[in-house]
Amino acid sequence: MSSTTPKKRVEEAALPEEQVLEAKTATAHQFVTFATGSEVFAVGMDLVQEIIRAPEVVRVPLAPATLEGLANLRGKVLPIISLRGLFGFPRQEHDDATRVVVVDVGQALGFVVDRVSSVIEVEPEKIEDVGTISSTVDTKLLTGLIKDVGGHSMIMILDFARLVEREFSDIAAVSRSSGLSDSMVGGEEVDRRQAIDELQLVSFHVNEQEYAVGIDAVQEIVQVPEKIAHVPHSESHVLGVMTLRNKLLPLVSLRRLFGLPERELDEKSRIVVLVFGGSSVGLSVDGVNEVLRVPKTAVDPMPMLLAREEDLTDITEICRLDEGKRLVSIITVKNLFRNSAVKAALAVVVEVEKEAGTGDTIQERAMDEDEQVVVFRLDKEEFGVPITNVEEIVRVPENL
Secondary structure, eight states: OOOOOHHHHHHHTTOOHHHHHHHHHOOSOEEEEEEETTEEEEEEGGGEEEEEEOOOOBOOTTOOTTEEEEEEETTEEEEEEEHHHHHTOOOOOOOTTOEEEEEESSSEEEEEESEEEEEEEOOGGGEEOSTTOOOSSOGGGEEEEEEEETTEEEEEEEOHHHHHHHHTTTOOOOOOOOOSOOOOOOHHHHHHHHHHSEEEEEEEEETTEEEEEEGGGEEEEEEOOSOOBOOTTOOTTEEEEEEETTEEEEEEEHHHHTTOOOOOOOTTOEEEEEEETTEEEEEEESEEEEEEEEEGGGEEEOOGGGOOSGGGOSEEEEEEETTTTEEEEEEOHHHHHHSHHHHHHHHHHHHHHHHHTOSSOHHHHTTSOOOOEEEEEETTEEEEEEGGGOOOOOOOOSOO
């Protein structure tokens, strides 16, 4: 639970001062009330961690439509969920009144509401059963009904745990993150652990969102070839095949794989060649950013409620950079190669090779030893160095 006090929570929602004092001193049946669409709802104060303005979010590919994205809340990844979307209300752009109510349902989740109304204290006899009301909201998602309190004729008390369970039905269990250990260790031990507990990632962007994969899984990064051989009757996410050093390489569109808007490949686009278990596949991305060295303490697991089925578990971790202002989604290559879309792309190459009578399949030939080289350009010439000699690739700093 956040250490934010009730007073601070209410102040962030810009509530009147007298209601702030009431929230601090009242001892029973306190509720935060808020409006979404045409309805007014309430949630118990004991479940509310805090109330914040709508933050910037990172979109999650293939996530439920009601998930607006992921935000950074003081170093923790916070899923942001649209209540309008959950209740089927028309979409509305955020404005100055929009707030995110952070609720504890076993893990912290942020729910976007149109506006926060007030903090109220309700006597038990004023809370009625929901069995007899008629509303646009499923009464199974309510725990009670408040009438004629706070200037509203009817306020519905939401059961957020049941709401999340219904809308994200594949959530098997919701566990609490333990956070960092409170035990202190010596400076030398910290330095030693930091040297070991680092991830080296290659980051790239697709549809203005940043993703990354482990550098050990990156065979190379190449420009989009002039000619891509399209394969008839292949899946829509398979761009086709290209020739890379006399081998056929299947190409998969990461935009299509993640259900993002289509865009033509251009001179800035790149093919990230990934290798796993002797197989190689090329992912088309909008552009490559840099090589990152990230401490594992800056990496959080993807919130469990975002895992919907086996094919949608490609992103398993979120990396927090620049003091949490920059969130990078980490793609697990092992899971990616288990994805049915990538399997279909590899199968396309096998079929093409069989029809061409080339003998060994690409998986068998990929077992040959290859030299991995980082290629860079000086003036009009290209040079390369072995990837084992490259510590990292970074942008030129503003100040030298």
